[in-house]
Amino acid sequence: MTTVVIAPMLVVLVTAVLTLLFGSYPRLRTGLALAGTAGYALAVALLAWTVVLAPGAPGIATYQVGGHPAPFGITLVADGLSAFMLAMVATVGLASAIFSTRYVHNIGYDRRTFYNPLFHVLLLGVTGAFLTGDLFNLFVWFEVMLMASYVFVAYYGGPQHTRAAFRYVALNLVASAVFLLAVGGLYATTGTLNMADLAQRLADPAAYGIDPVPVVGLFGLLLSVFALKAGLVPFQFWIPSAYRAAPPPITALLAGATKKVGIYAIIRLSFTVFAGADVPISLSVPGTDLGIAGASPLAFVGPVLFAMAAASIVVGGVGAIGRPSIEGVFAYSSIGQVGFIALPVALAAAATSEQFRRLAVLAALVYALNHALAKALLFLAAGAVRSATGTIAFDDLGGLAERAPALSIAVFVGSLALVGMPPLSGFFGKFLVFEAAIRAEAGGALVVLLAGSLLTIAYATRVWNRGFWGAPSTAVTDARMDRVQVAAVVALAAGVLAVGIGFDPVYEFAEVAAEAALDAEGYAEAVDPGGEAA
Amino acid sequence: MRTTARVVVPIVLVVALSLLLEGHNLPGGGFIAGVLTTTAFALLYLAFGLDFLERGVLGREVESGKAPSRDRVVVAYRRLFAAGLAIAVGSALVPLFFGVPFLSQTYVVLEGVPIYGHVELASAVVFDLGVYCVVVGGLLTILSAVGAE
Numbered sequence: 001m002t003t004v005v006i007a008p009m010l011v012v013l014v015t016a017v018l019t020l021l022f023g024s025y026p027r028l029r030t031g032l033a034l035a036g037t038a039g040y041a042l043a044v045a046l047l048a049w050t051v052v053l054a055p056g057a058p059g060i061a062t063y064q065v066g067g068h069p070a071p072f073g074i075t076l077v078a079d080g081l082s083a084f085m086l087a088m089v090a091t092v093g094l095a096s097a098i099f100s101t102r103y104v105h106n107i108g109y110d111r112r113t114f115y116n117p118l119f120h121v122l123l124l125g126v127t128g129a130f131l132t133g134d135l136f137n138l139f140v141w142f143e144v145m146l147m148a149s150y151v152f153v154a155y156y157g158g159p160q161h162t163r164a165a166f167r168y169v170a171l172n173l174v175a176s177a178v179f180l181l182a183v184g185g186l187y188a189t190t191g192t193l194n195m196a197d198l199a200q201r202l203a204d205p206a207a208y209g210i211d212p213v214p215v216v217g218l219f220g221l222l223l224s225v226f227a228l229k230a231g232l233v234p235f236q237f238w239i240p241s242a243y244r245a246a247p248p249p250i251t252a253l254l255a256g257a258t259k260k261v262g263i264y265a266i267i268r269l270s271f272t273v274f275a276g277a278d279v280p281i282s283l284s285v286p287g288t289d290l291g292i293a294g295a296s297p298l299a300f301v302g303p304v305l306f307a308m309a310a311a312s313i314v315v316g317g318v319g320a321i322g323r324p325s326i327e328g329v330f331a332y333s334s335i336g337q338v339g340f341i342a343l344p345v346a347l348a349a350a351a352t353s354e355q356f357r358r359l360a361v362l363a364a365l366v367y368a369l370n371h372a373l374a375k376a377l378l379f380l381a382a383g384a385v386r387s388a389t390g391t392i393a394f395d396d397l398g399g400l401a402e403r404a405p406a407l408s409i410a411v412f413v414g415s416l417a418l419v420g421m422p423p424l425s426g427f428f429g430k431f432l433v434f435e436a437a438i439r440a441e442a443g444g445a446l447v448v449l450l451a452g453s454l455l456t457i458a459y460a461t462r463v464w465n466r467g468f469w470g471a472p473s474t475a476v477t478d479a480r481m482d483r484v485q486v487a488a489v490v491a492l493a494a495g496v497l498a499v500g501i502g503f504d505p506v507y508e509f510a511e512v513a514a515e516a517a518l519d520a521e522g523y524a525e526a527v528d529p530g531g532e533a534a
Numbered sequence: 535m536r537t538t539a540r541v542v543v544p545i546v547l548v549v550a551l552s553l554l555l556e557g558h559n560l561p562g563g564g565f566i567a568g569v570l571t572t573t574a575f576a577l578l579y580l581a582f583g584l585d586f587l588e589r590g591v592l593g594r595e596v597e598s599g600k601a602p603s604r605d606r607v608v609v610a611y612r613r614l615f616a617a618g619l620a621i622a623v624g625s626a627l628v629p630l631f632f633g634v635p636f637l638s639q640t641y642v643v644l645e646g647v648p649i650y651g652h653v654e655l656a657s658a659v660v661f662d663l664g665v666y667c668v669v670v671g672g673l674l675t676i677l678s679a680v681g682a683e
Binding site: 023 | 616617627634636638
């Protein structure tokens with residue numbers, strides 16, 4: 001059996017339990033948490049290497065939990081796409097865990113004790129969502145991830161945190177109910193929830209005696225749930241308050257990892273599961289020529305996701321400009337940036353040629369990686385500023401560049417990566433997204449992308465001007481930066497730089513990931529739900 | 535209320551135990567047994583008050599006004615929760631050492647046991663026991679923390 005597939009999950013699961021058991025010994029707990037996250041990164045690296053990157057690697061590996069065969073048991077599938085996403089999460093998680101070691105000690109007993117277990121449960125949920133090959137199991141991992149994040153949003157227990165948490169919980173409970181409804185509907189329609197089995201059955205509905213038409217609407221429900229997790233407009237409104245309420249290392253993880261689960265789920269379900277579905281669609285607005293027609297549910301993903309992505313870019317960018325605090329700017333900015341990730345996915349869904357579709361998914365993945373690294377960096381930096389100065393409001397800041405040069409350089413690198421300057425990771429992300437838009441000959445997409453980029457430059461400049469340049473304010477002069485926190489931020493900045501300079505292997509990895517996302521047949525073959533090969 | 539509780543609580547606990555032990559191949563299981571056990575405790579709390587367990591059953595002195603999460607009983611509940619999680623995860627990890635997938639289960643059938651005759655020992659019971667501890671520990675922590683507020 002390929003235990004390597006499940007290894008990352010086991011490592012975080014065991015770490016969560018151990019940190020809970022040894023909760024009353026701060027040093028041991030912190031050490032375990034750090035070792036566990038490092039072990040997680042190693043397990044992910046091993047998984048990525050043996051399954052995807054090594055010469056002659058199979059490219060895909062499956063694991064049947066409990067030994068029950070697909071499609072009845074829970075299948076875990078590691079392919080290029082999962083491995084790419086996991087590698088991204090492991091990098092962000094490691095930086096966030098290092099940062100956390102210096103962030104947890106000064107908060108109350110209960111919060112301190114449960115921080116590490118919850119941190120790892122959050123990682124566990126994200127990892128499970130990336131690895132699972134079963135739709136209901138995906139729902140379960142979403143819940144695992146959400147349970148931990150509920151606690152983190154309400155973590156400080158102040159009025160604004162409770163308000164943010166209440167909104168977050170209420171919204172996500174509705175989303176979970178919708179998710180479950182869609183999953184139940186899919187099961188009723190197709191008789192399976194195993195993704196590979198689902199893809200096979202939908203590709204040839206007559207052979208399995210199913211009427212696939214309801215699938216279109218159910219997929220629409222799923223899409224809205226995933227858009228909510230990713231924070232796309234019109235489901236973006238929970239993001240700013242939740243991101244401000246959660247502790248900064250967790251916000252880094254929320255922006256860098258859990259958001260990407262939404263994007264991952266959209267890519268996986270759109271291209272691996274529903275792309276081959278044989279369901280002719282023809283929808284039109286009554287009384288007009290406007291309408292959507294196509295041979296699979298992907299036909300409506302394109303326009304709908306495009307509208308959502310474009311709106312996100314504009315809303316996020318415009319919203320970020322006027323925010324009064326660093327975290328506020330970055331929280332709005334991540335709404336816009338997810339738009340940048342979703343836009344090429346929309347173009348890929350609308351594409352007709354396989355080659356272009358691969359390019360567009362590749363662009364989305366590279367941009368997602370850039371956003372995860374840069375945004376985690378910036379949120380951690382905001383956290384470091386907050387622990388050193390006690391504030392993140394622009395009115396009380398200024399002159400950080402003088403007081404904390406290392407941190408400021410890292411933030412500078414992160415902001416430029418968001419803007420998309422070479423030779424940083426952001427340049428290639430933006431470049432590929434623009435290339436996808438040009439090749440798709442989507443004029444509207446280009447306009448939105450350009451406007452979004454300009455807005456990014458505007459708010460990045462504003463953060464720099466208000467927070468880092470100028471004469472140091474009183475809060476900044478008295479500040480003492482924590483070295484470990486700064487080191488975590490600088491390490492991420494080095495990562496952003498490294499991805500930009502040594503882009504070739506990253507590109508190849510992303511290309512493998514994009515191919516894996518589109519290779520529905522290979523996916524189904526590896527999972528083998530019919531059990532022919534067995 | 536108190537009379538009812540005296541009669542009902544033992545019955546509830548026995549039913550919970552039977553649900554726990556036969557859960558792997560009959561309706562029942564760790565989760566529902568844990569919930570049932572918690573209702574027995576909830577009944578005790580309602581009938582006799584929050585301090586009854588410590589003062590009446592364990593014969594300890596209780597300081598009133600202490601932070602609920604540092605209360606001794608609550609600390610015990612939290613330990614139970616952590617131990618349950620460790621048991622569940624540990625039992626799920628054991629199959630890996632035998633070269634079979636995570637969470638795999640097996641069973642042994644014992645024949646000729648006095649009184650019972652045919653007894654089936656399933657490894658799933660260990661996992662269920664972990665789930666049971668997690669549910670009891672978690673729910674009782676919530677119940678006593680929220681109840682004390």
